Amino acid sequence: MIANYGYKDGSGEYYISIDTDKCIDCAADRACLTACPKHMFEIITDDYDDEVAWVKKECTRALAYDCAGCKPAGGYTSLPCTTACTPGAIKHSW
Amino acid sequence: MNAEVAAATAAPEKKEFWRWQENTWFDETKNWKDAKIITCGIDVGSVSSQAVLVCDGELYGYNSMRTGNNSPDSAKNALQGIMDKIGMKLEDINYVVGTGYGRVNVPFAHKAITEIACHARGANYMGGNQVRTILDMGGQDCKAIHCDEKGKVTNFLMNDKCAAGTGRGMEVISDLMQIPIAELGPRSFDVETEPEAVSSICVVFAKSEALGLLKAGYTKNMVIAAYCQAMAERVVSLLERIGVEEGFFITGGIAKNPGVVKRIERLLGIKQVETKIDSQIAGALGAALFGYTLMQKQAAK
Known part of the structure; x- marks a missing residue:
């Protein structure tokens, strides 16, 4: 399942997509949990009883601000979350 | 104060143009007492709440009403609205699934499932397996x-x-x-x-x-x-x-x-895809169908 967390507002579209099929047997040992400086990811049991990562509810409405520090303007050449997720489950839309 | 003065000084009646039609329905051709498994889905949304009853995997009845100022009461009122019409009690229901914004606040629910999964399941029932x-x-x-x-x-x-x-x-x-x-x-x-x-x-x-x-x-x-x-x-x-x-x-x-x-x-x-079923009950219907599947799985063990 592709789960998109985020929003669209007047300034643009901000979604983090997680391919949960790649989370079920995570080959990166849940590295996303520690890679994100804001600790936005969490492991939950989804509606189909699979243990997958999601973006915490309280973070989904402020992605443009919370993720800004990890973008090139913040000094990063690649996003810590997508780099840590070696199976390639995490993507940013912006 | 005479009637004319009273009428002139009374506050004007405020019309609620936004108020949508609440409704209750049940299948009069069936008797819920004949069902082996009765499951219920409660969708407590931010604006409306629905209770849907499913008998042996088929839609039997529902109640759709405006959500009040607290989720547990909205869930109770939604279910009571349909149970009163058909003479059912909470004990007659085998499994209750809560969904929607207030799903964790349905006091009598056995399980909570997100509205995303429930809407997909409900739409699959209402529109058939062609729905994508x-x-x-x-x-x-x-x-x-x-x-x-x-x-x-x-x-x-x-x-x-x-x-x-x-x-x-x-x-x-x-x-x-x-x-x-x-x-x-x-x-x-x-x-x-x-x-x-x-x-x-x-x-x-x-x-x-x-x-x-x-x-x-x-x-x-x-x-x-x-x-x-x-x-x-x-x-x-x-x-x-x-x-x-x-x-x-x-x-x-x-x-x-x-x-x-x-x-x-x-x-x-x-x-x-067209349907004759009320579009507002999709989430609660999906929740009730999830409940039915869970009951079947339990029975098979």
Whole structure:
């Protein structure tokens, strides 16, 4: 399942997509949990009883601000979350 | 004080143009007492609450009403509304699943499942296994969902940051225009030329623009048409993010507004799958069907 967390507002579209099929047997040992400086990811049991990562509810409405520090303007050449997720489950839309 | 003075000084009766029709239905051709497994889905949304009863995997009855100021009471009232009509008690129900915004606050629920999974399951029942793309236009959020032939979610996107593209936005316009909400859709087609859409990003901006258009000489119907178009454009942009496939189905209260539905169909270039079942109960129906599957699994062990 592709789960998109985020929003669209007047300034643009901000979604983090997680391919949960790649989370079920995570080959990166849940590295996303520690890679994100804001600790936005969490492991939950989804509606189909699979243990997958999601973006915490309280973070989904402020992605443009919370993720800004990890973008090139913040000094990063690649996003810590997508780099840590070696199976390639995490993507940013912006 | 004589009657004339009393009438002149009394506060004017406030009409609630936004108030949509609450309703209760059950299948009079069946008797729930004949069912082996009775499951219930309770969808406590931000604006409406529904209780749906499923007997042996088939829709039996439902109650749809406005959500009150607390989720447990809304869940109880929704269920009581249908149970009173059919002489059922809570003990007669084998399994209850809560869903929606207030799903964790349904005191008698055995399990809580997200509305995304429940809407997909409900749409699969209502529209058949051809349904692949679902648009849920809820009271205060909007969801675009892809599912497989069994109603299992394969891709979803939810926008709950603002009220644009939601039922609440339509209620605001209904009150502003002082036109009952059920009349907005049909009236939006009563225009000579289709106007440009108002702001599709924010309901507050849309309301300001609507007022500006009225002052500029637009008729009420033109303003409604502009708002319906804005709402359609907003949700279509969400749908396009996850991709649109044939087998398109709309759930939620806005599915009853032809002014928005027809404009979405026009923008997407596809027709929605028709159903005779109330579009507002999709989430609760899906929850009840999840309950039925869980009961079957338990029985098989």
